[in-house]
Amino acid sequence: MATNNDSRHLERLRRFYAENETLPSYAELGRLLGFGSKSSSFKFIERLIASGLLKRGARGPKPTEHFLVGVESDQLSLLPLIGRVAAGTPVMTDRNYEDYRRVDPRLFRPRADYLLKVRGDSMRDAGILDGDLLAVHSTPTAHHGQIVVARIEDEITVKRFEQRGSIVLLKAENPAYQPIRVDLREQELSIEGVYAGLLRPGTP
Amino acid sequence: MATNNDSRHLERLRRFYAENETLPSYAELGRLLGFGSKSSSFKFIERLIASGLLKRGARGPKPTEHFLVGVESDQLSLLPLIGRVAAGTPVMTDRNYEDYRRVDPRLFRPRADYLLKVRGDSMRDAGILDGDLLAVHSTPTAHHGQIVVARIEDEITVKRFEQRGSIVLLKAENPAYQPIRVDLREQELSIEGVYAGLLRPGTP
DNA sequence: TGACATGGCGAACGTTCGTTCGCCATGATA
DNA sequence: TATCATGGCGAACGAACGTTCGCCATGTCA
16 A cells, blocks of 8 residues: 555665665665654565565565566666557556566667567568567657657557658558558557667577 | 685575575575685685675675676676677687676577677678677587678678588678688688677667 | 554664684695 | 695674564544
């Protein structure tokens, strides 16, 4: 049962974890959050354990995946891997998380928020192949010329984004594919994120 | 001054770190290495600090990059990034390490040992572009059809490897480039590693 | 208004921590 | 052979650890 206070505390705790790669002791946590007593820290941690963010380990509490997602660090950090997107859901939703990959989100520019498994070879000439994991920065807006993850009526697609007034062209980078033409006055188009990089696992 | 014993101990310590994401206490370390006394652990750690593998932190010893390279884990692990290869040196040498990237080596298949910055577009049609970081598994042997990192007389190159008897063809995946033909009876060719995957940071 | 859950506080517990010290067996070196 | 560095051992130190307990102010809800 996390309250207003607790969520601010959680944010600080995650920042601490990002910097120190370990959870603080109860005394440290008290100093961090302004508690005067270790037992206040203890109870706070108990609440986090109850909500599944931490778990009890041999020597004190340990982070769970739920906690680690949300830790922003140049050191570790877990990126959700999204394979298939359930119809009618935004891409970045627990439901769509197929797995996690431990990759530094700052390897990518802009910072990656999730990895999307690419299907098909429509972006082949941009060096994006079937099975690649596309690093995506989650944002609802895109600029002319960017590669985007877009949703057109429940369909998720990766294309190059070109806009002229209310007309958007989603261009494949492969002559075998026709550009998709969207008139924003008639059709709905939502940008789920922009290209931030690529991760290609394994053997060609 | 690491001795025979110490290097076996170091291996175990790295394995512990891979599993626990933290260094053991002196008591745990003693149990791990068969020491009967904490002070033996302490002295062992002191030796590692003296050789630069660990450093002294607020609450006990902390790992340095030198230690982390060599930790094999599905969790963290540091891969050396190799940009330019100094003439006459093997690729995987401290001298050539330009930087490090925290990426799970097991994301790649086979396991990646280092990242090599790709120059040129000779492998463009294999989806390998200029500036990409090629994940490389270090091995001196390659099979027909694999993409390899090869050295031909002080030149490092990434190509597809084809062998017929003593004749090796190193084929670019770009019609603008001619295959390189190497007769092993006349010319020296050494395989520095095989392709294991790709990391492409940032904006296209 | 009364009961109760919440989220603080302070004191205390036994355990484990890192660190220091002195001692000793071994093997290499002078 | 004598010397000395190495890498073990065991005991001890104070400090920090996680955890438990009882108490109290506040706000909520019946």
